[in-house]
Amino acid sequence: MSVAVDRDATFLASVRQIAEEVAAAHAEDVDRNARFPAETVMALRDERLMSAFIPSELGGGGVSFAALAAACRELGRRCGASAMVFAMHQIQVVTIARHLEDAPWFEAYLRSVAEQQRLIASVTSEVGTGGDMGRSIAAVTPGEDGGCSFEKQAPTVSYGAHADDLLTTLRRAPDAEPGDQVVVLTRREQATLEQTGTWDPLGMRGTCSPGYVVRAEFMPEQVLPTPFPKVSVESMVPVSHILWSHLWLGIASDAFDRARAFVRAAAKRTPGETPPAAQRLSHLMSELSLLRAEVDSALHEFLDASEEPGRERLSTIAAALRFNNLKIAASEQAPRVCQGAMGVCGIMGFKNDTPFSIGRHLRDTMSASLMVANERIHHTNASLLLIAKDV
């Protein structure tokens, strides 16, 4: 146990150092130029943190999921885009690691992620599905030589041009129903990406997520044995919502810290008087603590449910509602905190070049309610609420 605790502590210390020294130093340039946070990813690779969650017997760092979530929060405090790239890569790693089922190809693949610090992107959304990840149009298509191929129109692939490998959802076969999905992992040399759009968004600019037509050829053993619907409810959806909400919490926490620094500076100028902004800061603190409480409790519920044999609780409708609510609540609360912080800092927060600038934080967190649109999640919840009992 104490070995595991030490491992987590060492991991988090490295992440914090990279966040402070590398991610923070380049965050403004990454944002301004909508460019990939290459320095952060290189530093994470140098410290072998891309494989932090991979079990040590497969060459990874063997850290806990809770430590991984905390790492997303720490990176989020310094550079939202770096944190999102890290989080999305780890979502793919966690998903594969939790559904290995002793598949030799995937075990060998995780070893190669650890050895080469490979970066995995996901191709889960698709043009024509209305944002529903539970349906696919593109399919695993068997070839004549025993191999397989696919062609998928993806409206966005985060850091697609910078990824080593791709995790793609597809229909199981050309004649499969839209919901009969599998997960396919392809290596860079097996896939081509043809960019279909531009990338000049309001926030999370460094994630570099334009659309692509993705084409790949691969072998049947590169299909994850567990069907995607099970992978989705037990891992991909809750893990995504937990890691994203941790990084949104990180961004909001830094916005709050900047507002606090602003109020302290004002208080020092007028000794003996509480600056008017101090009261607004107090209001803001209660908003931030709501966000933190929601993020923390969802993490612990996930950890508890994951320890149960068979992970049955994670596949219940009650669990789906729980982690959908985390996504909705955190994605709405994080930009609210950032906007409140800007209200505290006033023009000093509105300007892009002060120590109290909140613009990037606000813009980055505004992406939260769009990545898997909240209205789509409400649509799902509305249906699940008809049948769920104790929610």
Next chain:
Amino acid sequence: MNEEIRSILRDHARLPMDVDRLAVESDLYQAGMTSHASVNVMLALEDHFDVEFPDRMLTRSVFESIASIAMSLEELHVGAAA
């Protein structure tokens, strides 16, 4: 009981195929039942058999086939004569 389940699936599962052609063990999700349709199937089963599925039973695996639905109803003491 299987016939009653089939009848509910016919009305609510919105499968792109004839429900009578499904084996009792066939995977309904693979056959094209969406999660939205599955909620309507659950509601119709509760109504028809006058039961309430507790949260622990509201999982994908419980509703993935006619056989698994029948088993869950038996667990809720819906007899074969129901």
